[in-house]
Amino acid sequence: MSEPVVVMEHVSKQYRQGSTDVPALRDVSLTIERGEFTALCGPSGSGKTTALNLIGALDKPSAGIIRVEGHELGSLGRSALSELRRDRIGFVFQAYNLVPVLTAYENAEIVLALQGADASARRATVMKVLGDVGLSGMEKRRPDAMSGGQQQRVAIARAVAARPAIILADEPTANVDSETAEKLLELMEKLNRQEGATFLFSTHDPRVMARARRLLKMVDGQIVQDERRS
Amino acid sequence: MLRGPALFVMAWRNLWRNRRRTIITLSSLAFGVMTAVTFTSITDQSLGDAIDLAARMSNGHVTVQERDYRDSPSLERSITADDALRARLAADGDVAKVVPRISGQLVVATATDSFGAGFVALDPTLDDERSFAPLGQIVEGKVFSDARGIVLGKTLAKNLGAAVGKKVVYTLTDKHGEIVSGLGRVSGILSTGSPTADAALCILPLDAVRALIGYGPDEATQLAVYLRDQRRAEATAHRLSAMLPPNAAALSWAEVNPDLAGFVTVKVIGSEVIEIFVVLLIAAGIFNTLFVSVMERLREFGILLAIGFSPGRLFRLVVWESLWLALVGLVVGVIVTAPLYHWMHVHGIDMTARVGTNRVEIAGALMPMVVRATIYTDHAIIIAVAIVAVTLLSGLYPAWRAARVQPVDAIKLGY
Numbered sequence: 001m002s003e004p005v006v007v008m009e010h011v012s013k014q015y016r017q018g019s020t021d022v023p024a025l026r027d028v029s030l031t032i033e034r035g036e037f038t039a040l041c042g043p044s045g046s047g048k049t050t051a052l053n054l055i056g057a058l059d060k061p062s063a064g065i066i067r068v069e070g071h072e073l074g075s076l077g078r079s080a081l082s083e084l085r086r087d088r089i090g091f092v093f094q095a096y097n098l099v100p101v102l103t104a105y106e107n108a109e110i111v112l113a114l115q116g117a118d119a120s121a122r123r124a125t126v127m128k129v130l131g132d133v134g135l136s137g138m139e140k141r142r143p144d145a146m147s148g149g150q151q152q153r154v155a156i157a158r159a160v161a162a163r164p165a166i167i168l169a170d171e172p173t174a175n176v177d178s179e180t181a182e183k184l185l186e187l188m189e190k191l192n193r194q195e196g197a198t199f200l201f202s203t204h205d206p207r208v209m210a211r212a213r214r215l216l217k218m219v220d221g222q223i224v225q226d227e228r229r230s
Numbered sequence: 231m232l233r234g235p236a237l238f239v240m241a242w243r244n245l246w247r248n249r250r251r252t253i254i255t256l257s258s259l260a261f262g263v264m265t266a267v268t269f270t271s272i273t274d275q276s277l278g279d280a281i282d283l284a285a286r287m288s289n290g291h292v293t294v295q296e297r298d299y300r301d302s303p304s305l306e307r308s309i310t311a312d313d314a315l316r317a318r319l320a321a322d323g324d325v326a327k328v329v330p331r332i333s334g335q336l337v338v339a340t341a342t343d344s345f346g347a348g349f350v351a352l353d354p355t356l357d358d359e360r361s362f363a364p365l366g367q368i369v370e371g372k373v374f375s376d377a378r379g380i381v382l383g384k385t386l387a388k389n390l391g392a393a394v395g396k397k398v399v400y401t402l403t404d405k406h407g408e409i410v411s412g413l414g415r416v417s418g419i420l421s422t423g424s425p426t427a428d429a430a431l432c433i434l435p436l437d438a439v440r441a442l443i444g445y446g447p448d449e450a451t452q453l454a455v456y457l458r459d460q461r462r463a464e465a466t467a468h469r470l471s472a473m474l475p476p477n478a479a480a481l482s483w484a485e486v487n488p489d490l491a492g493f494v495t496v497k498v499i500g501s502e503v504i505e506i507f508v509v510l511l512i513a514a515g516i517f518n519t520l521f522v523s524v525m526e527r528l529r530e531f532g533i534l535l536a537i538g539f540s541p542g543r544l545f546r547l548v549v550w551e552s553l554w555l556a557l558v559g560l561v562v563g564v565i566v567t568a569p570l571y572h573w574m575h576v577h578g579i580d581m582t583a584r585v586g587t588n589r590v591e592i593a594g595a596l597m598p599m600v601v602r603a604t605i606y607t608d609h610a611i612i613i614a615v616a617i618v619a620v621t622l623l624s625g626l627y628p629a630w631r632a633a634r635v636q637p638v639d640a641i642k643l644g645y
Contacts, residue, residue, distance in 0.1 A: 058536055059638040079540055086538020093641060097533060101243035113236070114538045158537065 002033035004067075005165045005198050006055050011064030013050050013221075024050040025061070026221040032166065032200055037192045039201040039212035047221040048202035049170055055200065056089050056168045057081045069165045086114050090159030090167035090197075094174040097155035098143040104130065104154045105139035111162040129157040133187055149180030153187065160191055166198045173205045185211050237543070241550030245558075248523070255519040256559045259617065262512040263563025266505050266613045267571060271603035273501040277494050278604070280597050281460045284490050285483055286363035287427065289331055290454035292467045293486050294319070297479045300486070305334050305443055305451065306405055309478045312448040318473050319455060324462045325470075329356045330450035332439050336402040338382070338432055340390045347386055349400070349432040351439035361456055364420045364431065370394050371418035374435050380414035381433040384421040389429070392416050400432065404443035412442045423587065455480070461606070505613075509620050516624040520552055524628040531632050532640025545633035552625025556618040563617070571603055578602035 013025040025047045032038060032055075040048045053059040054066055057073050066073045069088055076084060085091075090111075098107045108130055112122045130136060133153040143151050152172060159167045169188070173181035189211055191197045201208050209215055217225035245252055285291045296307035311330040320328045332351040337344055352362060354373045359366025364381075365373055371394035373381060380400070382392060392398055394416050401411045414434070422428055440449060457466055463482040470480040484491035524531075531544055581599040590597050 053638045056536065058641070079542075082535070082538060082540040085536060091533075091536045093533065093536075096529060099240070099530065099534065101240055101247065111537050114543075 002035070004031045005034050005036075005069060006030070006032040006200070007065075007067040008051075008055070009065045011054060011061045011066060013047075013054060013059070014062045023221050025054070027064070028221070028223055030216070030223060032198065034165070034198055035192070035196050036214055037189065037199050037212055038214040038216060039203050039208050040216045040218055041203055041209050042218035044204075046218040048218055050221075051218070052168045052170050052200065052202050055166070056091060057085055086111060087162070088165040090162065090164040092152065092155045092159050092167065092169040092172045094171040095148070095151075098151055098158075100143050103140050103142055104135055104146065104150075104157075107143070107154050108157040108161055111158060115162060125161050126157075129161045130154075132160070132191065133157045134183075147180075149176045149184065152176060152180075152184055156184070156187060156191070160195065160197055163195075163197075166200060169199060169201045171203055171205070172201065173203070173208060178207075181205065181207055237547050238550045238554070241547055242554055244523070244527075244547075244551055245554050251519055251523070252555070255515055255555060256562050258515040259512060259555070259559025259621070260563040260566050262508050263560060263613065263617060264567040264570065265508045266617075267563075267567050267605060267610070268574070268603065269501050269504055269508075270609050270613065271571060271574065271605035272601055273497060274606050274609060275602045275604040276597060277497055278460060279602075280490065281483060281494065283363060283598075284487055285456065285460065286359075286361060287422070287424070288454075288483075288486065289333065289452045290329075290361075291457040291460050291463045291483050292455040292470060292480050293483075294453035294455060294470065294474060294478055294480045295451060297477055299451065300479075300481065303334065305332070305403060306407060308332075308405065308445060308449045308451055309453070310446070310448050310475070311450040311453045315473075315475075316453065319453065319470055322466060322469060324457050324459065324466045325455055326458050327361055327456040329353070329361055329454050329456075330436065330448075331357075331452045331454050332436060332443075332445070332450050333452060334402060336400045336432065338380075338386070338390065338398050338400045340392050340396065340398055342391050343389065345386060345389055345430075347383075347430040347432050349402075349434050349439075351434040351436045353436040361454065362433075364422055364427065364433065367420045367422045368418040369421045371416065373433070374417040377435050377438040377441075378413065378415050379417035379435060381418040381420055382416055383428040383431040384419050385425070385429040386431065387416065387419045394419060400434070402443065405445060410442050412438065505616075509616060512617070513620045513624045516552065516555060516621050517627070519555070520548065520625045520628040521631070523551070524548060524632045527632075528635055528640045531635045532637040535635065535637040536641065541633040541635075544635070545629045548629035548632045549622065549625055552621050552629070553618070555625075556621030559621065560614055560617055571605070574601075574603035 008028055008030040011025060011028045012023065014021040014023050028051065040051060042048055054061050055068065068084065071084060073081065099110065102110065105126055109122050109126045112125060130139060133156055135150065135153055135157065138146065138150065173184055176184065185207060188199055192199055201212065203209065213229050215227040216223050294309065296309050299307045316328045319325060329352065334349060335346065336349050337346050357365060368381060369384065380398060387393065390398065396416050398414050398416060399411055400414060401409060404410045440447065455470065457463060460483070463484065467480040467482040474480060534544060578600040581601060585599050587599065590599065
């Protein structure tokens with residue numbers, strides 16, 4: 001039996017806009033198991049990004065319980081949440097993912113460094129993941145000297161390097177051209193199959209949906225369809 | 231890499247993301263250093279000179295005299311200034327020289343006229359112009375070499391109609407309050423530039439005056455104590471007091487010359503007020519730079535929080551940026567200030583033509599009209615520490631603001 005990485009139980013989230021509460025997520029229950037390659041899809045405002053932010057401990061739910069590898073997020077303080085994000089969750093955002101003053105190598109290394117991994121282990125891991133994402137030889141480049149696709153590859157390398165329990169990718173192909181998007185998806189699929197990395201995407205992109213082995217369709221803050229593919 | 235010191239690498243690189251803004255901020259810091267050092271060094275030099283000169287025009291940085299002499303000056307109030315006591319005082323590490331003096335009032339007369347004046351009786355084998363400035367300001371004749379000699383201020387000599395080689399009679403009260411007179415021959419005429427001193431100063435031989443007023447061979451009204459650093463006067467006076475017989479007291483120049491002490495205090499406070507304004511201006515500039523820099527990077531901070539930076543680490547990152555600003559600003563400040571300081575220290579600004587004299591008497595001290603600059607080491611350290619501290623303080627709110635960023639709100643920015 002597969003091991004659950006993320007469990008959401010009756011999770012709701014409301015945002016305050018002026019004097020009214022706007023529901024973003026309504027009573028969502030969901031389990032993501034280790035090794036999944038799952039896409040959350042749906043129209044804008046359907047709650048995809050809100051769900052990712054809540055799972056990633058970037059935001060707090062208005063109601064319900066979220067567990068990541070058994071840790072109930074609501075019971076953790078600010079510093080414990082920082083450590084959980086650092087050690088167990090990887091993020092790939094749609095753009096401007098990287099620290100501009102750090103090189104590709106340093107950006108990929110940063111989470112490992114925060115974890116306190118020793119220098120030689122860091123170097124071996126970072127060189128491998130940069131090789132895996134096709135950026136060997138570009139270690140010393142800063143983000144402003146790389147294309148959008150290359151920057152996304154560094155972000156993926158950073159997310160994978162620390163071997164998190166889950167990688168949350170919010171519209172990772174939104175700001176790159178079709179060819180680059182295909183390559184990024186191939187890369188993430190390869191990392192999922194070969195390294196066992198668990199991915200959860202939020203996306204509009206039909207290419208992402210086509211590759212996902214589990215597709216969760218969201219409408220008005222609710223999961224209305226859960227399709228598993230072989 | 232980011233354990234500890236590597237934060238400073240990120241901070242250093244962040245500093246140069248907007249070069250123009252950083253250079254403008256560094257310029258304001260450097261200007262602040264230059265202003266603070268220039269004001270402070272001119273104040274240090276001019277007031278130090280005034281205090282040293284006042285000590286050399288009177289009885290030292292520290293004056294040892296009979297306990298009640300200051301409130302009721304009289305030749306009846308003497309101390310025994312024997313060699314043993316002088317040697318004890320001179321053994322103090324801050325003391326450069328100890329000389330006996332007798333000072334008081336007299337009437338000096340020629341056949342045609344008489345005037346009241348102050349006198350200082352000294353031994354020219356112990357005193358010289360470094361301990362008693364008027365000895366270096368004899369413009370006619372020379373200091374006495376026998377018991378009959380007398381040196382007169384230029385205006386006093388003119389008023390008396392006395393010239394070098396002429397006889398004068400001086401009259402004063404002796405140790406017992408009796409009126410006594412001595413005969414002197416003018417050996418020299420001095421011109422100090424101080425109207426007060428030139429019109430009312432006589433210098434007499436110490437042993438001749440001792441004999442005239444009935445003092446013993448070691449008696450004096452003062453022991454003039456000269457220090458290596460005038461700023462040690464209070465502490466040294468306090469220490470020397472413990473070595474004195476019960477009837478004697480050691481007073482700092484500030485106690486002997488309260489007018490000058492008041493003037494010095496006013497000047498120092500004025501200088502400090504200017505420096506506080508300079509520091510506040512610097513603080514405002516640095517705060518603006520760091521705050522704008524933080525507000526421009528909120529999304530980046532959100533990303534950093536998402537990947538595992540703690541709020542405390544973000545706070546430290548911005549503090550490191552302000553520390554770098556402070557240190558680089560200080561170095562640039564020193565580099566731009568050094569040539570100006572060197573020129574002011576060596577050459578100074580000569581105000582003689584503008585003022586019309588090369589010295590001005592203020593609160594009994596002669597202020598030279600060449601404005602030079604010398605900064606005390608501790609004042610330079612205080613300026614450096616103040617610049618770093620104010621820069622760090624200016625960075626605290628921006629750093630706190632960075633640490634308070636909510637990642638979910640910050641990451642939305644920029645999409």
